[in-house]
């Protein structure tokens with residue numbers, strides 16, 4: 338498997354593409370990451386660029402380069418003082434921008450999903466391998482504090498063998514009428530699988546001893562989708578998508594092991610054979626107590642800094658630490674490609690009435 342070893346640096350210099358809702362939130366988040374600096378910005382809108390420039394100027398950062406227009410992001414990728422290209426645009430442009438940025442010698446961090454087709458997923462993998470660049474996906478749900486605690490419990494063997502997991506993106510977005518709702522309306526499967534699937538793949542050691550092999554997917558009216566995935570070791574995964582009904586917000590985060598059970602939604606629950614049965618805030622407190630020392634320290638610093646969302650803070654902090662210290666990011670290009678490929682593969686299965694569809698091994702046998 339390909340491993341990238343970037344040079345050691347004191348400060349990570351970021352070129353940020355896309356200053357919409359997520360991009361501006363990213364800009365605000367990075368204000369507290371002292372060893373990272375946003376040095377270049379690109380967007381379609383002059384107003385958004387001005388808002389972002391003003392925000393940075395208020396922090397005393399006046400040297401930022403601005404790129405406005407449909408194709409100007411390419412110039413940002415060519416800037417010598419950009420180490421990391423950080424992409425917060427709409428889904429259709431992610432893979433194209435990431436491939437170009439890597440070809441300019443930049444590491445890449447991509448919002449979710451990283452790509453919209455299996456072909457684009459392979460383009461990400463091939464380009465990362467050919468250019469020896471990191472290409473990571475910003476799957477913030479992999480840093481959810483409950484998930485981080487469950488991962489630690491899994492490492493300690495508290496669940497026994499994990500046989501089945503469930504994840505979801507269930508979020509009533511009926512009032513949202515932006516590009517995402519149009520893209521979702523045209524999609525036949527699960528267009529947004531990674532919030533549910535990313536954490537589950539980490540729990541099941543996917544790409545680290547096991548691999549996803551096949552799926553079946555069915556869509557109900559109103560864009561509800563259910564996808565069942567099989568792994569080489571015979572484990573199963575359920576991934577749900579629903580943005581168009583009043584169902585309460587949920588990512589499920591369900592784990593069934595031979596000795597224990599965990600779920601975050603709708604009610605945090607932990608059950609360990611012969612030891613513990615907890616629900617609600619008691620279950621959450623128990624899981625949060627399991628964090629390793631590094632995670633505890635990160636969460637403590639995030640609290641002291643008063644960050645809005647600890648999950649995003651841990652993600653940002655870990656990404657910067659990895660890139661500055663020559664470690665590969667937590668989420669590899671193989672993970673990004675695999676998790677994102679379910680976007681097209683679920684649609685393929687659902688449009689064939691739930692036919693079995695094979696899932697490519699993006700590691701080419703190095704899982």
Ligand SMILES: NC(=O)c1ccc[n+]([C@@H]2O[C@H](COP(=O)([O-])OP(=O)(O)OC[C@H]3O[C@@H](n4cnc5c(N)ncnc54)[C@H](O)[C@@H]3O)[C@@H](O)[C@H]2O)c1
Pocket residue numbers: 354355356357358359360379380381382385406407408409410425426427428430448449450475476477515516
């Ligand atoms: N991880 C999360 O929790 C989370 C939350 C929200 C959004 N997202 C992801 O973030 C991404 C952006 O979502 P959003 O809600 O901010 O969308 P948005 O529409 O608010 O912002 C997209 C921005 O990209 C810019 N853009 C589009 N094409 C461009 C180009 N060619 N050059 C430069 N800029 C261009 C647009 O001008 C716009 O400002 C999506 O991939 C979405 O899935 C992730």
